[in-house]
Amino acid sequence: MTKEWTPRIVAFFCNWCTYTAADLAGVSRMKYAANTRTIRLMCSGRVDPQFILEAFARGADGVLIGGCHPNDCHYGEGNYKMLRRFALLQRMLQDLGIGEERLRLEWISAAEGEKVKSVINDMVKKITALGPLDLPGKCADWDRELTELAPAVEPAPVESEVTHA
Amino acid sequence: MDKVNGNHDVRIGFYVCQCGHNIAAMVDCAELAKYVGQLPNVVLSRDYKYMCSDPGQELIQKDIKEFGLNRIVVASCSPLLHEHTFRSAVEAGGLNPFFFHMVNIREHVSWVHTDRAEATAKARALARAAIRRVAHHRALEVKKVPVHPDVLVVGGGIAGIHAALTLAKAGKKVYLVEREPSIGGHMAKFDKTFPTLDCAACILTPKMSEVGSHPNITLWSHSEVVKMDGYVGNYTVKIKRKPRYINEDLCTGCQECISHCVYKEPKFHDDFNEGLGKRKPVYIPFPQATPQVVLIDPEVCLNFKRGVLTDKCKKPCVEACGDRKAIDFKQKEELKEIKVGTIIVATGFQTFDVGRMPQYGYGRYPNVYTALEVERLVNASGPTAGDVILRDGCHPKSIGIIHCVGSRDKNTNRWCSRVCCMYSMKLAHLLKEHTEAEIYNFYIDIRAPGKGYEEFYDKLLEEGVHFIRGRVGEVTDWAFIPEEEGKLVIRVEDTLAGVVRRIPVDMVVLATGLEPQADAQDVRRLFNMSCGSEGFFLERHPKLAPVNTFTDGVYLAGCCQSPKDIPDSVAQAGAAAAEAMVLIDKGHIEQEPNTAFVVEAECSGCKSCIPLCPYTAITLNEGSKKAVINEALCKGCGTCVAACPSGSIVQNLFDDEEVFSEIQGVLAYD
Amino acid sequence: MKYSYFPGCSLKGTGRAYEESLLPVLKVLGVELEELDDWNCCGATAYMAVDEVKACVMASRNLAIAEKAGHKELLAPCSACYLVLNKTKHYLHESPVVEAVVQKALRQANLSYSGNTPVRHPLDVLVNNVGIEEIKKHVKHPLKGLKVAPYYGCQIVRPYATFDDQYNPTTMDRLLEAIGCAMVTYPLKTRCCGGSLTGTLPEPGLLCSYILLKEAITRGADLIATVCPLCQFNLDCYRDKMVGRWGNETIPDPRNKDARVPVGPYLDIPVVFFTQLIGLAFGLSEKELGLQRGFAPMRKPACAQPQPAAA
Secondary structure (H helix, E strand, O other), X not given: OOOOOXXXXXXXXXXXXXHHHHHHHHHOOOOOOOOEEEEEEOOHHHOOHHHHHXXXXXXXXXXXXXXXXXXXXXXXXXXXXXXXXXXXXXXXXXHOOOOHHHEEEEEOOOOOHHHHHHHHHHHHHHHXXXXXXXXXXXXXXXXXXXXXXXXHXXXXXXXXXXXXX | OOOOOOOOOOOEEEEEEOOOOOOOOOOOHHHHHHHHHOOOOEEEEEEEOOOOOHHHHHHHHHHHHHHOOOEEEEEEOOHHHHHHHHHHHHHHOOOOHHHEEEEEOHHHHHOOOOOHHHHHHHHHXXXXXXXHHHOOOOOOOOEEEEOOOOEEEEOOOHHHHHHHXXXXXXXXXXXXXOOOOOOOHHHHHOOEEOOOOEEHHHHHHXXXXXXXXXXXXXXXXXXXXXXXXXXXXXXXXXXXXXXXXXXXXXXXXXXXXXXXXXXOOOOEEOOOOOOOOXXXXXXXXXXXXXXXXXXXXXXXXXXXXXXXXXXXXXXXHHHHHHHHOOEOOOOOOEEEEEEEOEEEEOOOEEEOOHHHOHHHOEOOEOOEEEHHHHHHHHXXXXXXXOOOOOOOOOOOOEEEEEEEEOOOOOOOOOOOOOOHHHHHHHHHHHHHHHHOOEEEEEEOXXXXXXXXXXXXXXXXXXXXXXXXXXXXXXXEOOOOOHHHOOOEEEEEEEOOOOEEEEXXXXXXXXXEOEEEOOOHHHHHHHOOOOEOOOOOEOOOEOOOEOOEOOOOOXXXXXXXXXXXXXXXXXXXXXXXXXXXXXXXXXXXXEEOOOXXXXXXXXOOOOOOOHHHOOOOOEEEEOOOOEEEEOOOOOOOOOHHHHHOOOOOEEEOOOOHHHHHHHHHHHHXXX | OEEEEOOHHHHHOOOHHHHHHHHHHHHHXXXXXXXXXXXXXXXXXXXXXXXXXXXXXXXXXXXXXXXXXXXXXXXXXXHHHHHHHHXXXXXXXXXXXXXXXXXXXHHHOOOOOOOOOOEEOHXXXXXXXXXHHHHHHOOXXXXXXXXXXXXXXXXXXXXXXXXXXXXXXXXXXXXXXXXXXXXXXXXXXXXXXXXXXXXXXXXXXXXXXXXXXXXXXXXXXXXXXXXXXHHHHHHHHOHHHHHHHHOOOEEEEOOEEEEEEEOHHHHHOOEEEHHHHHHHHOOOOOOOOOHHHXXXXXXXXXXXXXXXXXX
C-alpha cells in the first residue's frame, strides 16, 4: 500500500505541565497536525536517553520532549536533569547521523495549550522538510547490502596467536 | 508480527468509548475496536457509547468475571479526568486497579484533529501501545499517607475568613496567616455591597470578630509564609511574623498611645484610606481591625531612623500605655514553624494600576478617582466621614463612572473582571444618594448575572442614572465651549446614538479591574502551584475541580483563583474547606504507587542517584553499600530511574519495560 | 556621528525653515549628515491611502539607496516621511506579499533592501544619541521665560511610539527645557492638526488646527513648537480664515482669568519648529534659522509676547 509519507513523532510529555497543556488544547478544540504519538510520564526527568534512541530505532522521524519551565518542575528539578541529558544526547545524535533537529525539547506550562499546538505544527513542518529518517528501513538495507556483499569478500587469514598492543 | 510479551497468561479486555459524538465524530470506534480485537493477548474488544457511565463500568466488571480478564484498557478521554473512575470500576470488578491503562483519544485525538482517517490511525497506534504496555503491569497497592489534622489558611480576606471559620466550627485547628496588620481584606474597605446594599463592615466584622475569638483559630496577622516543605498531608510551613513593636497579648486596643503621639496631627500616607486620609506613626488600620491591636510604622516613627531603633523620641505613647506595658520597641521579627496537613490559599487580588491607562488622567487631574478611593470617600468612617468632597474642595454636581478600566482590553488585561459593572452601579447609587449629582455610567456591556443583579440595574435606571454605551476614549480638561471650562470632559462614542459625545463632569470615577497580586508568581512557587496565562492561580479543572490545585492538599478560594464577587468567594471558601475536610476526616490520603525502588542485586553502588533526588529519598546502605530508596519520601518523578547507569532502579507504573513497549507499540507498522 | 539624511519634499519646499534650522543645529553638535543621492518622494499620507503596496515600493527605493550609502542609520525629520518609511519597513517584515513585490521592483533598478537600516527622528537622535547634557553645553542664550506649548502631532507617536510615550511624549519638552524654555501644560500634544483635510475638507480641517491654537493661547503659551512641516503649515497659514470664522469666540483673558476676551487678536501666536528655538539658544541668527518664513512673526525672546495683529 503506497501512502504519502508523513512524519511520525513520538512525544514524551510530563504529566503536570505538558500533558495537561495538551489536554487544555483539546478542551479548547485547537486543531493541529496528527503526527505525534504521546507517551505520558510523570516528569521529563524520567526520560531516559534510551527511550529516545529506541524511538528512533523503531522508526520515529522525530522525538519531542515536553516538560515544565525551569524553576516550575512539580518535583523541583527533574526538568534540569532532562536538559543535561538532552544537551549530551544532541551531540551524540549528530555523530550517529540522525541530525539534532529531529530531537526537540520544549518547556510548556499547564496553561500553554496554544504552545502545544504551535510546537507540534512547527515540528511536523520541519521534519517533513527533512524527510523520513526510517532507521529500521536503513538497517534492513544495510543488512541486505552486507549479505549480498559477503560472498565477494575473501575471509581474512586467521591469526594463530593473539598479539597484544 | 507482534511478539507476545509477559511471562504469564495475559487476557486483555479493550473498550473504546464513543463519548457520544465527542470521540465517535472523528474516530471510527467500531473499526478501532475491530483492529484491536485481533492484536495478541486481546480477549475481547468492544466499543460503547459512554464508558464512564454506570452501565459502562458495570460492563467492565461483568466482562472481568465472565471472560477471566486480567488486564483492562479503555480508550476514551484524558486519564487526568477519569483514570481514577475506571481504576475504581476495575477494582470493584475484583481485579487489582493497576492492571488498568487508559488511552487518551479525546483531548489528544478527536478534539484536535480534522481528518478522520488520520485521527483513527493515531488512535490505532496509541491503542496498540497500550495493549503492549498493559501486559507488563503488575499488581500494586495504593500508598496510604497519614494526613495531619491541622489546616493553614493563607490570606484573611472574606474567603480566608469563611474557610477558617467553617473548618474551626468543624473542630479543626486552623492557622490563619494574613500579611496586613488586620484581617478583612478588600471587603473591609467597601462601603455597601451589591445588590442588597448591606453595609460591608456590618456583615464582615461579626465574622472577623468570630475569627479573633474562636479557640480553634490561631490568627497571625502582619505575618507572611516564607517556606513550605513536605508533601501532602505533612507540610512543614515557616511563617515570618513581622514586628509590630506592640505586644499583641498585652494591647487592649484603647488607642491612648495614638492620641498621645508626639505628632499632634496625622500626616502620613494612610494605606487603608487609599491615600485620601492620613495617619500617625502609631496607628490602627481601621476602627474594627482584628486583632484590635495598634502597630508602629518604623519608617516614619521618630524613634526609628530608616527602620533602625535610635531611641530619639520622648515616647509619650509608652507613658500613655502605662501599666499595660504593651509597647515594645525592641520587638524582633519572629520565625514560626508549624505542621499542617492541608493548605488553603486565599490571597485575593490587587486592583488594576490606573497608571497604565494615562488617557483617563488619573494623577494628572485631581478629581479623577479609582473605585476603591470612592468607597472610602462615601464611607461614613472614611477620611471625609462620608462627605463626597473632591481633592480641590468642591462638591461634584456631575459625575462620570467609566466601566472596564484595564479589563476587556488587549492592551492591558484581556479578561472581564466580573464585579465592576455591579460595583459601578452601586457607586452610582451611593454617589447619587450623597450628592444628588447627575451621574453618567459609561459601559461596554452591562454584566449583571447574579441573584438580584438585573433588578438592581432596573432600580438604577429608575433613579435617573444615565447609561451611555461606549468605551471612553479620553478624559481631558481642554474646553471646546465655555461651558466646559474648569470641568473634566469625557470623550466617548455613544454607540447606541451613533455620535461622538463630550460630556463635562466634575468628577470621574474609574472602575478598575481585578488582577492577580503583584507577587502571585512568588507565592505560587512557594506552594508548588501553577498559574494560568493571566496570572491567577490555576485550578485542577475549571469546571469540575475549581478549588483544587495540581498539588494534593493545597486548595484555592476567592479572587486569587479568578475575579469574583463576595457570594462566590464565600461559596468557594466553603468548598475549599470541604475539600480539606475530606482529607482530614479520612485521616489518610491515597497516593499513586508510582514510587521507585532499587533492585539490590543489580545495583553497583556507584552513588550517581543519591544527589539527584529532590526529596533526599535515596541513601546509601552502609552495610550492603547499595542504594536504597525510602518509599515514604519518594514522590515518583523517575529522575533516578533514568539516570541509573546499571538500570537497577525500577519505577512502579513507569518502569523501563512498560515505556519501551509503549514506544514500540506506537511505531509498529500497520 | 554620521547619518544618511532624507529631507523629503516638504523640507525643500514649504517646510524649508525646518531644514534651514536643523542643519546648523546638528552641525554645532557635531552630527554629520549626508543627503541621500537621488532620493524620491516618499508618497506621504496621500499615496499610502491610495495604494499601499505601490507606496511601499516608492518608499523602499529610498531605504535601498540609504542602505547602499553605507551609513548605519537614516534620519528623516519630516513626520510623514518618518512614518511612511517606518511603516514600509514593518510591512516588508510582516507581509511576504509586499516583500516580494518590493524586492522585484527594486531589482529592476539594481537595488535591494535587507530591512536593516533604522529610520530615526531628530528628536530621538538629539535626546538619545547626542544627549541633553551635551546640548546644554552649547547653549549661549538660554530662552528664559519663554513659555512654549509643545506640539508633537500624531505621526511620530501613532501607530508606532518607539522613542517616546504614545500618549504623553516628553522628548521635545525635555529638549526645550534644556535650552531654558518653560513648557506650558498642553493636553493636546498629539491631537490631529487636520492634516491634509485643510486642503480637501476645510471645515473640519481648519477646526482641528484652530482648536490647537486656541488651547495653546488659553494655557498662556507665547508660542507653539512643532516637529512636523504639515502641522506647522496648518497652524501657521490659515490664521485669516480662522479669525474670520471663530475670531469672536471668547476665552479667559490670559492676563486676568476673570475677564473674557475675543480670541481673534491672539490667533497670531507664532508657530515655529523646535530646531529654530534650539538654534536661537545656540546663538545662531534669525535669518540663518529661517524665522522670517513664519506667517506670524516671532521676534527675539525678550519681546515674545503676541501683539494684536491687524485684522
